[in-house]
Amino acid sequence: MIKGILDIGKQLVSSGDTKMFLENLAKPLNRKTDKQGRVQPQxxxxxxxxxxxxxxxxxxxxxxxxxxxxxxxxxxxxxxxxxxxxxxxxxxxxxxxxxxxxxxxxxxxxxxxxxxxxxxxxxxxxxxxxxxxxxxxxxxxxxxxxxxxxxxxxxxxxxxxxxxxxxxxxxxxxxxxxxxxxxxxxxxxxxxxxxxxxxxxxxxxxxxxxxxxxxxxxxxxxxxxxxxxxNSIVKEQFKSAIEGTCHICGKRATLTWNTKTFQSSTLLKLQVVDKLGFASDLAPKLGFAKNYALCENCYRALLAGNAFIRRKLKSHLAGETVFIVPSVHVASAIPVGRLEKWGDYLREKFGAVTSFNGLQAFRLKAMEYADYEKPTGGYTLNFVIGAPQSSAFKAKCVLQDVPPSYLDEIVAKAIEVGELGNCLLGESSAWHLFLGTIYHLIPSPKAKRGGRPVVMNGPVLALLSSIIGKRSVTYEQLIPRFAELGRVYRYQRFDPVTIIRKPKKPEYVELEFCQAMLQCNLLVEYLRRLGILKGGNGMDGHLEKLQLEPKLGDFVREMKYDEPKAALFLLGTLVGEVGIAQYNKGAKNKPILNKVNFQAMAIPKLRRLANDVFERMRQLKLLSSGNETAYGVAKMLLDKHAESWPLTMQENVFYVLSGYAYVTHKVITADKKKKQVAGSGDEPNK
Structure with a gap:
């Protein structure tokens, strides 16, 4: 990775011009915005x-x-x-x-x-x-x-x-x-x-x-x-120079180990460069000469390359800094004379992966970036995710040698799954799963670092880094997080207790809960299409023969449920039907949800839930042909697999909640559309 910094820096300092060298070290100014996000004059x-x-x-x-x-x-x-x-x-x-x-x-x-x-x-x-x-x-x-x-x-x-x-x-x-x-x-x-x-x-x-x-x-x-x-930045660092072999380029030259001019909180401070200890063989005067000695040419190039990456290839994800460092395999891959534009291209290409707005911004510049989009195979990308600290950059994760074309694949699958969501669940930007959306589906306690909330913790980091780096994601690790997400919404344990954003208004909680559960289903399919999902069985062929309402059947098949998952999903849809009827009769807290243990549910509890749901449907006069069919199929599949039930207790919770979310979301959005036609309707969080 350091070679990538060096290669960029060499091109920047190739002219030998002092002023240009100093300009290349310039630090970007942070934009100042108001509460509405509008850029303010500085x-x-x-x-x-x-x-x-x-x-x-x-x-x-x-x-x-x-x-x-x-x-x-x-x-x-x-x-x-x-x-x-x-x-x-x-x-x-x-x-x-x-x-x-x-x-x-x-x-x-x-x-x-x-x-x-x-x-x-x-x-x-x-x-x-x-x-x-x-x-x-x-x-x-x-x-x-x-x-x-x-x-x-x-x-x-x-x-x-x-x-x-x-x-x-x-x-x-x-x-x-x-x-x-x-x-x-x-x-x-x-x-x-x-x-x-x-x-x-x-x-x-x-x-x-x-x-x-x-x-x-x-x-x-x-x-x-x-x-x-x-002289202050470069020459003075070579006053106590030694003769030797540069650890970067391998050439014999005058060397320095003094890296005090390396900017703190950047990639060149990933290594410890100011605490000697045994690195100097207990000879402090030699400093890091044994481990990190540089010739003047490499010293200059690293300074310039590092400043370029800090200025042009710095992005953010889930509250953390992301440095994008190209590894150049073919010298011609670096566009001579167009480094600044190339830097913009790479940064905005990563931005297209993180959010829908980022994708739109990148597409608006498609003509500008046409030359850079041509496949060359001359470079790969390294991503360093971490947090700037007072004297160093603390890397949480380093993802190496990611082909630029893989970022296109991440975006393509996000759009593909988003369109699938639109088809199955109705038009909504909520179904486009970009990286900046996905991390909101992984609840975990919110920590603080220097007074600043930390979002990129272990589970979030593991998932996002797996997507960017094309590493396997284990299905069994996702499901407990999804079940926990249901509890966050049920008991409203939002920010600052967890990293999950609190809905803007209390009346949006139910809709956003339903969206979150459905997004979790789409996330599983998204990871499957990326080819990185490990586990999570595909669909049973027998489900094709089940007589389900067409749209309901489409969802079950597209999410590739097996029979036990389909049984719980159908049971969840009936929980949703009962809950809606109870809500319409004035029971705003939907008493039927008290029958669902959001922590975990074993088979005996699922059977009791099925009986309770049927009894409530009978009392509320909800036993239509469609509901009776759904109940019959769910009960049949439950009984069929009860003796050797393959799902965990948390999977049981998640798939019941998925069915509940499917029905409830459909009713809420239909009601919302009616209000909009009548000239009303605030927009919830997307």
């Missing part, structure tokens, strides 16, 4: 330090334009841990008010043209020395908030503190307030004042990035700054 605040005449800082807003912005301003993220913050583009204005410019002034080369002089002048004019932090760090430079142009902002902050104090809100311990804290507060107020009065008014929450300009010249676009960054 800005880069350019802090222009005017050193001529009266010193001042002008605030200029530059609208964010997707990736163009992060590449133009060379946004790579902030330095990790205790490393010095020397990047003039940041998402945290605090750094620009303290360490960044003083550090840059010291480190820029003496022969660095006018940039070093200009930065030093800004430090001399705008910054003062302060003692900072709990250890009273000496000689720290902090923005001088006593400068005249900050007077209005300074007074506004002071007045706010005075008001808070009078209202009893001034609870912050003054002994812990540092000069930098004060500088940040004053500068934020100043930026807010300037941004609010600009030609395109904005608030602080609209500002995604901050960068520095000196007398109108953007520091991030200065060639000397580019050279400095390149």
């Amino acid at each position: 800005y880069v605040a350019v802090l222009n330090f005017v050193t001529k005449d009266t010193p001042t800082i002008e605030v200029q807003l530059d609208a964010v334009a997707k990736e163009i912005t992060s590449r133009r301003f060379l946004w790579r993220g902030n330095a990790y841990g205790s490393s010095d913050q020397d990047s003039v583009t940041t998402n945290t204005v605090k750094y620009l008010l303290s360490d960044t410019l003083p550090t840059l002034a010291k480190r820029l080369p003496e022969n660095g043209g006018g940039l070093k002089t200009r930065v030093q002048k800004v430090v001399d004019v705008f910054y003062v020395e302060r003692e900072e932090g709990p250890k009273k760090r000496k000689n720290m430079r902090v923005l001088n908030t006593e400068l005249e142009f900050l007077r209005e902002a300074r007074e506004a902050v002071k007045n706010n503190k005075s008001k808070d104090s009078r209202r009893g809100k001034g609870s912050r311990d003054k002994t812990k307030v540092t000069p930098l804290d004060d500088a940040v507060e004053v500068m934020k107020k100043y930026i807010a004042q300037q941004a609010g009065s600009s030609s395109q008014p904005a608030s602080l929450k609209d500002i995604a990035l901050y960068t520095v300009s000196i007398d109108g010249h953007l520091v991030c676009q200065d060639p000397i700054y580019h050279e400095y960054l390149e």
Whole structure:
């Protein structure tokens, strides 16, 4: 997999251009949306330090334009841990008010043209020395908030503190307030004042990035700054280099094991690269030279390739990050000069697997992606599913060498089964089983990681990774989850207790319960058609001879039920008929469902349920010819197999609930259509 990152990176750095190399390392900006999902405007605040005449800082807003912005301003993220913050583009204005410019002034080369002089002048004019932090760090430079142009902002902050104090809100311990804290507060107020009065008014929450300009010249676009960054990112890592064989390309060269510039929470941090232990044979000075030593060419290529994957081939599924890493087997498989578009293609191709909306978006670009859709066999795809952590990317699952054409098969079968669902159950987007739908059918407790809910747990991960990686899925492992799903809806143990979403309105619970049970049946058929279902017997030929209502018979046959499953399904349809009649008579909780043990049911309980259902049908005058036929067939099949019953107690529950869902769903949707014709009808969750 690392070779795939390397191959992409080699093409990106092939020109040898410093600026292009740095642009390739740019980190994408996250889109900001409102509660309705609409994209909100974001800005880069350019802090222009005017050193001529009266010193001042002008605030200029530059609208964010997707990736163009992060590449133009060379946004790579902030330095990790205790490393010095020397990047003039940041998402945290605090750094620009303290360490960044003083550090840059010291480190820029003496022969660095006018940039070093200009930065030093800004430090001399705008910054003062302060003692900072709990250890009273000496000689720290902090923005001088006593400068005249900050007077209005300074007074506004002071007045706010005075008001808070009078209202009893001034609870912050003054002994812990540092000069930098004060500088940040004053500068934020100043930026807010300037941004609010600009030609395109904005608030602080609209500002995604901050960068520095000196007398109108953007520091991030200065060639000397580019050279400095390149040296800092690459050259300095080879100062303590050794001679040896590169662990990536196998060539003899000057090597480094220092990987501190590898971005945290990405693929290059899958390996432990900062804890030596026995990896260095107890010789810390050699670091990881024995295990992970790189030549400069590979170092550059890995940085660029990793940034490309983070920028272009990062997706999400069930709340987790998914990195898509091509493994190139034929060099010509990487489209020369069209890497960016190829990255979009691969990401959106995976998006087509995860949701119906993703499929529609991919289809809209069919003409754009026509060249990439041609089968070449020159590459396969690796999927790394996991979670970014503070200093590494924790991989939960790695799926290797998946042919791109298999993603097409996943989509094709999802559409195929969706059409089958439309035919058997009526038109609904609920029957299209994309990966983003499927995981909602696997209930499990919702955990938390760093305050964020974790959905991709063991059962969900096992199922989704099996589908993507074309691994076997065991039927016996699915059924207990399906039965548990029934209990979630019955007892309404939704989010946050489990990962199952709570319906938007209480009246939607019954419909969504029925949809979920029917989706589980379609999921079994979907896995069967993908060729990855292990277990789950096919249909008995004898079922063809049963005299069932046509649509009911079609469902039983298409789901490939054997006789015991068909018996329980038919029994479930009668439970549904009784429940509907009870509901219509005012028993909203459907007392017949109390006869169904949602935990597990053995054969004796099934027989008692059959007797109870028949008695309720007689009392409610539901013994039509169709219902009597269904009951007769169900009873006959139950008795036939009772002595050597092949199904588990949880299978018994699931197939009874499937029959219940089939009938109840048909009645609810028919009633809904009537209301829509009459001009009513809210839409439930799909």
